[in-house]
Amino acid sequence: DAGITQSPRHKVTETGTPVTLRCHQTENHRYMYWYRQDPGHGLRLIHYSYGVKDTDKGEVSDGYSVSRSKTEDFLLTLESATSSQTSVYFCAISREENQPQHFGDGTRLSIL
């Protein structure tokens, strides 16, 4: 595995509560990404980061925010979780944006 740790691995929470997912890497890669994976949709990019404090939106960014205060950590926050955000969330890293991405093992998030 590429030295990527996601936490928590599983979480169940209620609609309207804030949720933060953490991705930690030990590879010193510049790029970090958050995806969600849902049946019938494959991987969809939420947000990505190209350096400390440098982030940009992906295709499904509404309802999500991110922060990267250190090279090794990329946080994904759901300010007020909704049932439509129930999904499996994957973090990925890459050395540069034209290099293959390597993935963590995901966080299964259920919002009731």
Add this chain to the structure above:
Amino acid sequence: GESVGLHLPTLSVQEGDNSIINCAYSNSASDYFIWYKQESGKGPQFIIDIRSNMDKRQGQRVTVLLNKTVKHLSLQIAATQPGDSAVYFCAEILNTGGFKTIFGAGTRLFVKA
């Protein structure tokens, strides 16, 4: 484990047979292709990649073929084993000034013992 895709195409092969998994892409600006394997409850795992200036690349028991004329990519797995059972999907890295990675939906490979 998680259900990666309830409606994915499925390929069922006998243990020991060769498997061929196909992927079509649509963008001529793609200059790098990657195959991933995703087992139940895990993240996608890099298998093999190929640049657009190549038409074939071999790894351990896997071969990727690229046909740019018809925009088709395939992954061949030799002597398929039960441990190869997973969802496989391709990814393309587009070069349109900036770079963007696009992931395919995947094919579920089921290996019968």
